[in-house]
Amino acid sequence: MTPSTRPMRFSLPARVLHWLMAPAIFVMLLLGSGLVTTVSIWRPLLLDTHKTLGMLLLLLVLLRLAIRLTRGAPALPSNMPGWQRGLAHLSHWLLYGLMLAMPLIGWAMLSAAGYPLPGIGGWHVPALMAPDVVRYALLRHAHGVLGRVFFWVILVHLCAGLAHALLLRDGVFNSMALRLRR
Amino acid sequence: MVRLRFSTGWPMATSLPPLRALRQALHLPPDAPVLRPALWIGAAALAVLGAYGAAAGWFSPQRLSPRRIINTFNANFGEHPGYRRNHAKGVCVLGYFEGNGSASSLSTAAVFGTTRTPVVGRFAVPGGNPGIADGSVPVRSMALQFSSPGGEQWRMGMNNAALFTVNTPQAFYQQLIATRPDPATGKPDPARVKAFYAAHPESAAALAWGKSHPPSTGLGNGTYYSINAFELIDAHGEKHAVRWAMQPEQPYAALGKPAPTDPDFLSHDLQQQLQQGPLRWHLILTLAAPGDPTNDATRAWPADRPTVDAGTLTLQNSAPQADGPCRDINFDPTILPHGVALSDDPLLAARQGAYSRSFNLRTHEEAAAQTPAARKVNP
Numbered sequence: 001m002t003p004s005t006r007p008m009r010f011s012l013p014a015r016v017l018h019w020l021m022a023p024a025i026f027v028m029l030l031l032g033s034g035l036v037t038t039v040s041i042w043r044p045l046l047l048d049t050h051k052t053l054g055m056l057l058l059l060l061v062l063l064r065l066a067i068r069l070t071r072g073a074p075a076l077p078s079n080m081p082g083w084q085r086g087l088a089h090l091s092h093w094l095l096y097g098l099m100l101a102m103p104l105i106g107w108a109m110l111s112a113a114g115y116p117l118p119g120i121g122g123w124h125v126p127a128l129m130a131p132d133v134v135r136y137a138l139l140r141h142a143h144g145v146l147g148r149v150f151f152w153v154i155l156v157h158l159c160a161g162l163a164h165a166l167l168l169r170d171g172v173f174n175s176m177a178l179r180l181r182r
Numbered sequence: 183m184v185r186l187r188f189s190t191g192w193p194m195a196t197s198l199p200p201l202r203a204l205r206q207a208l209h210l211p212p213d214a215p216v217l218r219p220a221l222w223i224g225a226a227a228l229a230v231l232g233a234y235g236a237a238a239g240w241f242s243p244q245r246l247s248p249r250r251i252i253n254t255f256n257a258n259f260g261e262h263p264g265y266r267r268n269h270a271k272g273v274c275v276l277g278y279f280e281g282n283g284s285a286s287s288l289s290t291a292a293v294f295g296t297t298r299t300p301v302v303g304r305f306a307v308p309g310g311n312p313g314i315a316d317g318s319v320p321v322r323s324m325a326l327q328f329s330s331p332g333g334e335q336w337r338m339g340m341n342n343a344a345l346f347t348v349n350t351p352q353a354f355y356q357q358l359i360a361t362r363p364d365p366a367t368g369k370p371d372p373a374r375v376k377a378f379y380a381a382h383p384e385s386a387a388a389l390a391w392g393k394s395h396p397p398s399t400g401l402g403n404g405t406y407y408s409i410n411a412f413e414l415i416d417a418h419g420e421k422h423a424v425r426w427a428m429q430p431e432q433p434y435a436a437l438g439k440p441a442p443t444d445p446d447f448l449s450h451d452l453q454q455q456l457q458q459g460p461l462r463w464h465l466i467l468t469l470a471a472p473g474d475p476t477n478d479a480t481r482a483w484p485a486d487r488p489t490v491d492a493g494t495l496t497l498q499n500s501a502p503q504a505d506g507p508c509r510d511i512n513f514d515p516t517i518l519p520h521g522v523a524l525s526d527d528p529l530l531a532a533r534q535g536a537y538s539r540s541f542n543l544r545t546h547e548e549a550a551a552q553t554p555a556a557r558k559v560n561p
Contacts, residue, residue, distance in 0.1 A: 026230070033234060033238035037248075037249070039532035040531060043532075044534055047534070113541070114510065115512075137546040140545070155231065159227050
């Protein structure tokens with residue numbers, strides 16, 4: 001797609017998914033960091049919600065990646081310095097990668113531990129692999145480390161988004177804003 | 183274009199050198215608002231950071247976490263890499279459970295139907311020392327994992343005591359600290375133990391129960407209790423508060439004193455018995471009456487509560503835990519099938535958290551022992 005034909009904004013489905021997933025992912029990070037540090041009576045509920053919401057977010061990110069790959073992204077402002085462009089692309093693909101990797105690692109890790117998987121009633125999603133605690137140990141470790149990385153990347157992304165909206169006012173924030181009219 | 187309006191107030195502030203520098207760096211016009219946007223961005227970042235930090239416990243160092251509980255087990259019993267942090271010494275068992283349909287009106291759980299469900303289990307003695315002598319503690323545990331078709335599981339962790347000594351995770355943690363062995367004597371300081379029980383009168387019932395119920399001669403003739411209350415959920419969605427026990431078909435006989443000299447007499451005896459034939463237990467459900475405590479594992483329910491024999495557990499084989507099928511199972515009692523739910527007992531959440539931490543640590547140690555690459559990763 002050449003720059004002249006690229007849209008000014010992300011497609012409406014992409015924008016709706018962004019604003020649906022953003023709070024859900026933040027809640028996932030709170031649930032994850034909260035449940036590993038508490039023995040309060042809420043813990044089982046936090047864990048169940050974390051697993052179920054994680055599976056739901058996996059479906060949403062697959063949909064989102066499909067939309068991103070077919071509908072593309074708007075061009076960045078032409079006067080944006082090269083380092084900002086590089087950083088923007090890096091952080092966006094890092095975010096997509098983490099959005100996809102976190103639920104997949106979570107699913108694989110529960111499978112490797114032999115834990116029952118989330119489901120509806122008596123039906124459970126299938127295991128991704130046979131139980132294997134050596135794999136579980138590595139996946140569980142990765143899930144925790146990447147979760148912490150995810151939080152800091154999101155924090156930087158939030159600051160950058162607000163900087164585009166409030167300081168630079170260059171249309172970059174507007175390209176993902178939910179409002180229908182420009 | 184987003185056009186957020188900011189008041190043109192603060193004429194002095196907008197001309198401060200750092201703000202001028204920021205404007206230049208971002209190629210903004212000299213009159214572009216900078217201070218307020220920067221404050222908003224900072225406030226938003228702080229709010230997000232604060233919410234995450236609050237969830238992760240950054241501001242509550244006194245919070246009782248699974249890590250603190252498990253670190254206390256390590257401090258009490260020493261480091262034993264690869265082993266469970268509690269109930270470290272155990273033996274795997276294999277068998278099946280046959281429901282008889284009697285409990286199907288109380289719960290939709292598949293295991294209660296007239297069906298055979300494969301079971302992997304583990305008998306153990308408490309404490310974090312895998313080399314403990316079987317006769318040195320009166321408590322034994324039976325842990326089971328029922329695997330139903332479709333990926334459903336039921337995991338249980340039961341003790342041979344009907345009552346627990348504490349009813350909150352905090353008291354459990356304090357009990358762990360109070361019973362920490364003195365490095366000089368290798369035994370808990372009697373004064374500290376006495377002070378703990380004086381401060382926790384709820385322990386009296388469990389201690390008295392233990393005195394009047396000596397442990398059985400073997401694993402096969404012991405009764406194992408659910409410790410906590412749970413809820414059975416029937417086909418109409420009605421909940422029934424329940425405690426349960428695995429009652430042996432073999433007659434109970436009290437273990438005499440002194441205990442057998444073989445430090446592994448429990449697993450050796452079990453192995454011998456299973457060579458002669460399978461061992462059986464009946465799953466006896468005890469149903470609460472309204473008002474019976476479901477959130478207090480230290481209090482017994484009245485003896486006249488109705489019971490239901492829900493089916494028979496048959497154990498056929500045992501295997502050493504070092505490479506047996508129970509080694510890699512976390513017997514987390516909050517893993518329940520459809521038709522069984524958690525009660526309001528606060529110990530259950532703590533068991534979930536602490537067992538999970540123990541499982542993560544020991545599987546990590548197992549991985550480190552097996553793969554050189556994993557040695558570099560720290561938990």
